[in-house]
Amino acid sequence: MRLPAGVAHEIGAAVGAALDNVERHCGSQTRAWVLLEEEAGTVTVSVRDDGPGIPAGRLTEAAREGRLGVAQSIRGRMADLGGTVEIVSAAGEGTEVELRLKVTG
């Protein structure tokens, strides 16, 4: 599947932002994996790390305090493209960010 250059660039930037978060918030021993999939017209990129995880409520709290790092650079970009972002995390379980974009045609 071929994506328009602008779309590919934005997805790449969102993945970069997710990886930046791993680097910023997790220890140097933390590993991260990126899985890119394409199926039935949907592109899915998963960024998972085995770091300490994000404590429940931390992201909404950060957004309320006006720290929009994750919200802006990941959610904002994907929303602009018409895609979705799912962030799954629990203390001790690492963090998984899943970006999805339905590409028609």
Added chain:
Amino acid sequence: MVVDDHPMWRQGVARDLAEAGYEVVATTGEGGQAVRIAPASRPDVVVLDLQLPDISGVEVIRGLLATLPGVRVLMLSASGEEQSVLDAVKAGATGYLVKSASPEEFLEAVRRTADGDAVFTPGLAGLVLGEYRRLAKGGGGPADDEAAPRLTERETEVLRLVAKGLSYKQIAARLTLSHRTVQNHVQNTLGKLQLHNRVELTRYAIERGLDSPD
């Protein structure tokens, strides 16, 4: 048996194996020689560097399995050799490890390969997932659509989690399955791909035979 064209690496691997209690029946730096000596040295497991100077990893694996059908192949490679890793898996290798792995990871991979487990890296799981999707789309040949092997939903789910770096133990916990069941799902994903590859090769050979005027 250890097959690697770098003498120091080969000796190091053989020494690690011997120290861990394995009997190293042969070492060689050439794929052709590995295939020739395998029937006499009868290894249970072959540790195979995918990048050999004489013949391809796929040719080595086919040659080994032709004379020793039950032999297990654990391939080692530097990262970034996606296509050759996938080809080797389709040819019958059941284990894969990157060369940057630690000695402990290596010995664990040998032990599991010997036990008949499929030894995956997250990268290999991603490649296998992609291959199934490619085959399902008919990317593997004209008549492929119907014959294409398919993953069950559960197998896809398990393979995706392996590709995201989860251990079998973590996958078992997340999906509330036993460790053994997770292993079986992963093994099946390789088995179906290998079977499909054999069928395709046979069909190709028959078609070629029928098409040829003599």
